Amino acid sequence: GAGVSQTPSNKVTEKGKYVELRCDPISGHTALYWYRQSLGQGPEFLIYFQGTGAADDSGLPNDRFFAVRPEGSVSTLKIQRTERGDSAVYLCASSPTRDVTGELFFGEGSRLTVL
Amino acid sequence: TQLLEQSPQFLSIQEGENLTVYCNSSSVFSSLQWYRQEPGEGPVLLVTVVTGGEVKKLKRLTFQFGDARKDSSLHITAAQPGDTGLYLCAGDPGSSNTGKLIFGQGTTLQVKP
Numbered sequence: 001g002a003g004v005s006q007t008p009s010n011k012v013t014e015k016g017k018y019v020e021l022r023c024d025p026i027s028g029h030t031a032l033y034w035y036r037q038s039l040g041q042g043p044e045f046l047i048y049f050q051g052t053g054a055a056d057d058s059g060l061p062n063d064r065f066f067a068v069r070p071e072g073s074v075s076t077l078k079i080q081r082t083e084r085g086d087s088a089v090y091l092c093a094s095s096p097t098r099d100v101t102g103e104l105f106f107g108e109g110s111r112l113t114v115l
Numbered sequence: 116t117q118l119l120e121q122s123p124q125f126l127s128i129q130e131g132e133n134l135t136v137y138c139n140s141s142s143v144f145s146s147l148q149w150y151r152q153e154p155g156e157g158p159v160l161l162v163t164v165v166t167g168g169e170v171k172k173l174k175r176l177t178f179q180f181g182d183a184r185k186d187s188s189l190h191i192t193a194a195q196p197g198d199t200g201l202y203l204c205a206g207d208p209g210s211s212n213t214g215k216l217i218f219g220q221g222t223t224l225q226v227k228p
Contacts, residue, residue, distance in 0.1 A: 004157070033214055042119075042203050042218030043158065056215055091157055095214055104214055106157025 002026065004107035006092050012113045013082055021077040021110045025094030032075050033093040033104060034067055043091055049075060082114045117142040117208045121219035129227050131193050136222045138204035139186045145207050147180055147187045148216070152201040161189075194226045 005024040013019055025032050031050055035043035045059040049069045057067070064082075069075040079086055089111050093104040122137045138147070146165040150158035162171050164180035164187060171178045175198075177190040187204055201223050205216040 031214055035218075040220070042121075042205070042221050043216075044218070045215050048215060059215075093157070093214075103160045103163070104158075104216070106159070108156050 004092055004094055004105055006090075006107035006110050008110055009108065010111045010113075012115065014115050015082060015084060017082050017114075019079045019082055019112060021079075021090050021112070023075045023077070023092030023094075023107060025073065025075070025092070026096075026105055027073075029094035029096050029105070030072070031095040031097065032069060033095070034075070034077050035091040035093065035106075037089045037091055037109070039088075046077075046090075079112075082112075084114045087112055087114045117144075117206070117217055119204055119206055119217055119219035121202075121204060121222050123222060124220065125223050125225075127225040127227065128194055130195055132226075134191050134194060134224070136189045136202055136204075136224075137186070138188065138219050140206065141185065142206075142208060143184050144217075145184070147184070147204060147206045149178055149187070149189055150203040150205060152203060152221075158203055191224075194224075196226045196228050199224055199226050 007022045033048040034046040036046055037043045047057040047060055047067050048055055052069055052072045064080045067077045089109040091106055091109045093106045095104050120139050148163045149161045151161055152158040162178045167182045167184045169180045175192045179188045201221045203221045204219045
């Protein structure tokens with residue numbers, strides 16, 4: 001499809017396990033963003049990439065969270081030693097340029113449940 | 116910490132009624148966006164406002180950016196059941212529009228037929 005694709009759509013894991021969430025942005029979009037949305041809240045910024053590099057990772061809550069975008073397209077959000085508080089919907093968005101007075105295109109999200 | 120406060124958090128109205136959702140902050144934003152999100156989907160952009168005092172209309176939706184660029188409102192005229200969803204305002208606090216957005220907590224709108 002032409003939109004932002006996120007996999008898996010749902011992930012249930014146990015406390016302490018490692019999780020990877022994948023985002024495939026719209027082809028040609030140079031900027032990629034990860035946000036986290038808890039139940040009843042608005043999305044919360046985690047990290048954004050311009051090309052292959054993390055331009056701003058100030059929203060990552062702690063060092064258990066890490067994200068990569070090695071070839072400037074697909075990105076993977078990695079969470080180590082998951083905790084119940086990590087349960088949320090993880091949203092990925094992309095934009096064609098760094099100047100986003102235009103639009104962020106969001107995927108449908110990956111719902112993570114940590115038991 | 117820059118925050119965006121939305122009000123009301125929940126709104127349940129009958130088809131045909133008008134409504135206004137507010138998005139307020141004590142901080143200045145270089146631009147402000149409104150998104151609509153349906154269950155199981157990501158937010159979809161409705162509008163971006165960048166100039167203080169700006170008013171934009173999208174069919175039955177009217178968006179306004181405050182003169183001081185600290186607040187915004189969304190007014191829906193003659194609401195329809197298809198307007199049901201979560202409405203989110205989001206502001207870019209920086210001067211270079213990076214896409215690092217601060218979102219409000221959202222307003223859940225239910226329009227009953």
